[in-house]
Amino acid sequence: MKHPALYSALALLLALTGCNKAAPATPTATATAAPAATSSDTLTDPGAGAQCGGKNLRITHDNSSQVIDGECADVTVSASNGSLNVSKAQTITVEGRQFTVLNDQVDTVRVVGSDNILNLTNARHIEVSGNNNMILVKDIAEVTFSGNGNTVNPSSKPKVNDAGTGNRVL
Secondary structure (H helix, E strand, O other): OOOHHHHHHHHHHHHHOOOOOOOOOOOOHHHHOOOEEEEOOEEEOOOOOOEOOOOEEEEOOOOOEEEEEEEEEEEEEOOOOEEEEEEEEEEEEEOOOOEEEEEEEEEEEEEOOOOOEEEEEEEEEEEEOOOOOEEEEEEEEEEEEOOOOOEEEEOOOOEEEEOOOOOEEO
16 A cells, blocks of 8 residues: 555545534435436436436535446536445536545546545546546546646556646645
8 A cells, every 4th residue: 555644534424524523413305315407418406316318427415425336328427525436437527516425447447526435446537627636546548637736646656637737646
């Protein structure tokens, strides 16, 4: 393990992601609602445990925590202060702030928002235009930075393009 303190800190952050003083003690209607589709190809804010079934996925509700089963096409997170666990996706775009994303396999990841944490297993390309994001990834081919103060901690040695400042690949 290259950076045990970093992994310990990330584990603590991931554990605390679900802790929010402002969150209601009882489930809300949006947390238990059936999947809502804005079109036949997109699931928007589905209930936990929903099946993606190759559709696009949009997460828009702040302070939400979702576990989505199956393979998704394009995943877009515009929400803040929440978490998403999605096994497979073609693309993941994180636009919100302070959101945690767990993923096993994705082609392209775009991080537009700031202060997010992503824990990925396999990704081909990561583009980071936001600021102060932490990305842990096992296998990655290429990382492109245009934002500032971001950290990518890969197990592999990716190609790095850095047009920002203060970015690090550990």
